[in-house]
Amino acid sequence: MAFKVGLLGLGTVGTGTVEILRDPAQRHPLLQELVIHKVGVRSLDKARSLNLSADLLTTDLDAIVTDPEIDIVVEVMGGLEPARSLILKALAHKKHVVTANKAAIARFGDEIFTAASEAGVYVLLEAAVGGGIPVIEPLKQSLCANRINTVIGIVNGTTNYILTRMQTEGGDFGEILADAQQLGYAEADPTADVDGLDAADKIAILASLAFSGRIKLSEVYCEGIRQIGAADIAYAEKLGFVIKLLAIAKRESDQQLQVRVHPTLVPKTHPLASVNDVYNAILIEGDPIGQVMFFGRGAGAGPTASAVVSDILNIAAILKVGRGQVTQADGTPLLDPLLACSHQHYCTIAPMSELVTRFYARFLTQDYPGVIGKLGTCFGDHQVSLESVVQAGIRDGLAEIVVVTHDVREGNFRKALDEIQRMTTVANIASVLRVL
Amino acid sequence: MAFKVGLLGLGTVGTGTVEILRDPAQRHPLLQELVIHKVGVRSLDKARSLNLSADLLTTDLDAIVTDPEIDIVVEVMGGLEPARSLILKALAHKKHVVTANKAAIARFGDEIFTAASEAGVYVLLEAAVGGGIPVIEPLKQSLCANRINTVIGIVNGTTNYILTRMQTEGGDFGEILADAQQLGYAEADPTADVDGLDAADKIAILASLAFSGRIKLSEVYCEGIRQIGAADIAYAEKLGFVIKLLAIAKRESDQQLQVRVHPTLVPKTHPLASVNDVYNAILIEGDPIGQVMFFGRGAGAGPTASAVVSDILNIAAILKVGRGQVTQADGTPLLDPLLACSHQHYCTIAPMSELVTRFYARFLTQDYPGVIGKLGTCFGDHQVSLESVVQAGIRDGLAEIVVVTHDVREGNFRKALDEIQRMTTVANIASVLRVL
Ligand SMILES: NC(=O)c1ccc[n+]([C@@H]2O[C@H](COP(=O)([O-])OP(=O)(O)OC[C@H]3O[C@@H](n4cnc5c(N)ncnc54)[C@H](OP(=O)(O)O)[C@@H]3O)[C@@H](O)[C@H]2O)c1
Ligand SMILES: NC(=O)c1ccc[n+]([C@@H]2O[C@H](COP(=O)([O-])OP(=O)(O)OC[C@H]3O[C@@H](n4cnc5c(N)ncnc54)[C@H](OP(=O)(O)O)[C@@H]3O)[C@@H](O)[C@H]2O)c1
Numbered sequence: 024m025a026f027k028v029g030l031l032g033l034g035t036v037g038t039g040t041v042e043i044l045r046d047p048a049q050r051h052p053l054l055q056e057l058v059i060h061k062v063g064v065r066s067l068d069k070a071r072s073l074n075l076s077a078d079l080l081t082t083d084l085d086a087i088v089t090d091p092e093i094d095i096v097v098e099v100m101g102g103l104e105p106a107r108s109l110i111l112k113a114l115a116h117k118k119h120v121v122t123a124n125k126a127a128i129a130r131f132g133d134e135i136f137t138a139a140s141e142a143g144v145y146v147l148l149e150a151a152v153g154g155g156i157p158v159i160e161p162l163k164q165s166l167c168a169n170r171i172n173t174v175i176g177i178v179n180g181t182t183n184y185i186l187t188r189m190q191t192e193g194g195d196f197g198e199i200l201a202d203a204q205q206l207g208y209a210e211a212d213p214t215a216d217v218d219g220l221d222a223a224d225k226i227a228i229l230a231s232l233a234f235s236g237r238i239k240l241s242e243v244y245c246e247g248i249r250q251i252g253a254a255d256i257a258y259a260e261k262l263g264f265v266i267k268l269l270a271i272a273k274r275e276s277d278q279q280l281q282v283r284v285h286p287t288l289v290p291k292t293h294p295l296a297s298v299n300d301v302y303n304a305i306l307i308e309g310d311p312i313g314q315v316m317f318f319g320r321g322a323g324a325g326p327t328a329s330a331v332v333s334d335i336l337n338i339a340a341i342l343k344v345g346r347g348q349v350t351q352a353d354g355t356p357l358l359d360p361l362l363a364c365s366h367q368h369y370c371t372i373a374p375m376s377e378l379v380t381r382f383y384a385r386f387l388t389q390d391y392p393g394v395i396g397k398l399g400t401c402f403g404d405h406q407v408s409l410e411s412v413v414q415a416g417i418r419d420g421l422a423e424i425v426v427v428t429h430d431v432r433e434g435n436f437r438k439a440l441d442e443i444q445r446m447t448t449v450a451n452i453a454s455v456l457r458v459l
Numbered sequence: 460m461a462f463k464v465g466l467l468g469l470g471t472v473g474t475g476t477v478e479i480l481r482d483p484a485q486r487h488p489l490l491q492e493l494v495i496h497k498v499g500v501r502s503l504d505k506a507r508s509l510n511l512s513a514d515l516l517t518t519d520l521d522a523i524v525t526d527p528e529i530d531i532v533v534e535v536m537g538g539l540e541p542a543r544s545l546i547l548k549a550l551a552h553k554k555h556v557v558t559a560n561k562a563a564i565a566r567f568g569d570e571i572f573t574a575a576s577e578a579g580v581y582v583l584l585e586a587a588v589g590g591g592i593p594v595i596e597p598l599k600q601s602l603c604a605n606r607i608n609t610v611i612g613i614v615n616g617t618t619n620y621i622l623t624r625m626q627t628e629g630g631d632f633g634e635i636l637a638d639a640q641q642l643g644y645a646e647a648d649p650t651a652d653v654d655g656l657d658a659a660d661k662i663a664i665l666a667s668l669a670f671s672g673r674i675k676l677s678e679v680y681c682e683g684i685r686q687i688g689a690a691d692i693a694y695a696e697k698l699g700f701v702i703k704l705l706a707i708a709k710r711e712s713d714q715q716l717q718v719r720v721h722p723t724l725v726p727k728t729h730p731l732a733s734v735n736d737v738y739n740a741i742l743i744e745g746d747p748i749g750q751v752m753f754f755g756r757g758a759g760a761g762p763t764a765s766a767v768v769s770d771i772l773n774i775a776a777i778l779k780v781g782r783g784q785v786t787q788a789d790g791t792p793l794l795d796p797l798l799a800c801s802h803q804h805y806c807t808i809a810p811m812s813e814l815v816t817r818f819y820a821r822f823l824t825q826d827y828p829g830v831i832g833k834l835g836t837c838f839g840d841h842q843v844s845l846e847s848v849v850q851a852g853i854r855d856g857l858a859e860i861v862v863v864t865h866d867v868r869e870g871n872f873r874k875a876l877d878e879i880q881r882m883t884t885v886a887n888i889a890s891v892l893r894v895l
Binding site: 039042043048049050051052053054149155156157160161164165166167168169170235274277294297309310311312313314315316317318319320323324325326328329330331332333335336337340341343344345349356357358359360361362 | 475478479484485486487488489490585591592593596597600601602603604605606671710713730733745746747748749750751752753754755756759760761762764765766767768769771772773776777779780781785792793794795796797798
């Protein structure tokens, strides 16, 4: 049997994908039954590292997603449009889809999965989160007996690289970002990474799978790492923490989830604390499995293509054994309930003001004896119980005060901060971070 | 639809399995379509923590595996016989099988998978390695596009617990084993764990999946942790290592694998070095994914039952969508080429003498100036190049000498040791360990 694959995109991931497809030795024998039928790109003139026969390449992507010969469309072009429209059109033409596009899935997952269900085809997306690290398929299949309670991930390699270097070198965010850009670890426009948007896309996808509901991306709280200073890294270190950009999804109650991305103080003994450089890791806590963690490279041509091609093979295996021969009343093939994303309702996400967490905050204040007392009283007035208040030093003639709270309601903490902000003795709230 | 499950065994894992099956809330909805049809045990009189209706329990296990109503047989009784015969009989009666029995699969995998292929049914075994940690399914599905080069695991919780305590407390093997037995972390008869046999079963299974061939268990080299002394842990620590019982499978060439279990010096910076206590982790290195690691609890009722029930659900999902409706010429359902273990040939395992590795060795010798020179010359004569030789101290009036080699052929190293053993100046080769 031969399964025909149409690729949309031949950039980093597309090239990695073709390289695996053309080199099946010592890989799964099913690879030999895959045929690259067409590859869609923007420009036919671009120099390519791969030696592809010219008649495979086309700029007519519409022709790929409607080609009656193609079984599986692989979307590795990225971006929102035309990626979204092409995926929907491929599904309408009853093609299975494999995609690495977290941005499109996080935003248009509802339309895309509804269209897939109606067409009786699969949309697989292992590459969209954690690069090659298996996490989508484990959530769907290997962990399906569990009640998932928490998913916590380091899912953005660029920010983890920057934070790791800030940690080891003691440098400031701006200079290390500039260096990371030079070295190719950060994009020229770093916004999606450093402002946490990419991580937010990914945790929205993971939360949707873990809690079997749809997630409105606009409800995912998202805070990046631009405001982290060398001082915060150093104080955190002294307190026994490292700072990581965490993407967190948590079942708060039967009705509500927390879904959020923000830099977080992580205890050094926590399994995520030692995940450094561009590595990603996803920690899942479920009942009755307890904690499991998945670790590896979250990006790059090889790891990402590993996930893309594995998804293609999983679909080829289904096609081969004729799964989908059982049909529903309207003739649509019945989809595997573990592999399809058939949930329809939206999860309710709790507002951040209701979050209960520990906080770390750093204040610059006038250097006189009553200040710590004033801060303490203000927090107390708002039911914010403190674990420690330390005058850590003097900076620019101001006293630097570091506060760590016990578990408190974020809403209460914010009200106290509002009041502190207005105190004439407080020059600056230099940083506010949550503690895991 | 309802899928009928027959359980063989209601001990630790069986009880955990029933607990999940009876509590589907917030778990995958497919759970609600599973029905426990029969549960086989040894004794009907035994007090059970579960309140199971009496007509479910039976001591007639044969009747379960031949019951025409049962779709899926779950073998969680353990041991070699009658487990093997019951599994084979279940397969002959075209029942899908889920098992947690690493001992039986490592020994009888060839018979069992051949019988499953002939019957056109699946044998799933996620629980057999790493408890709840997804590793079998990722190897079969999520990583299937890769050429796997290495699998290295900490796959035995008991030995990892003992070694971690030896590391943190500085105690000796014997006393910590006794304490571990008291605390329930080690069995009364600890042989299978501390002599590495359980880890050997597991790496044989992982190697078979990673390298798509069968493995003769008798060819798996296996060395336990009884001989590790507090002195070795302390010297390793000074050299920047921790000692872990590693199970290793490696592609040495197109023709040959290494498959081995032994205590190993692991650099403290290695991802496996910080896997402590009863936790397990499996590190897989593949092309093009690079390194990925899976971490979690490798045993216990909850984690193991998570894997067992997930396997049951995976089979139920297949049954539900009617996969297997495409049949071969003889009418047997065609099995999913990713999920079935259809490889027939045996892998060739290289003899240990051909292994190229670094070694650590500790000698007790007479305390006079020429001894280090004699050792060095002897190693040199056998092409064993040394990284360091240190007289580490005096023990019982003897000089304690610690040697670390560069990468050397194990055969050469052993010949040198034979010669050293016979030197009158050398009282004792106190320990020999490999270095990762
Ligand atoms: N790179 C990674 O490490 C990584 C990791 C995980 C997920 N992903 C995801 O994978 C996807 C692809 O990423 P990438 O890094 O491979 O991107 P890339 O290197 O920029 O490649 C994009 C490819 O798509 C083609 N393309 C883009 N827009 C097109 C259009 N409108 N019409 C026709 N062709 C178009 C480009 O054609 P030309 O070649 O002619 O310009 C190029 O071949 C993205 O969704 C990304 O988020 C990437
Ligand atoms: N425990 C773990 O953490 C763990 C982790 C991974 C894998 N596993 C594997 O899971 C399997 C089960 O382990 P377990 O710890 O659950 O064992 P267990 O607690 O000893 O339970 C064994 C069960 O099987 C029944 N049984 C045993 N031999 C029988 C026979 N000949 N006829 C009828 N019933 C028989 C026993 O019946 P009675 O109740 O009447 O005595 C008991 O219910 C083993 O293969 C083990 O290697 C266990």
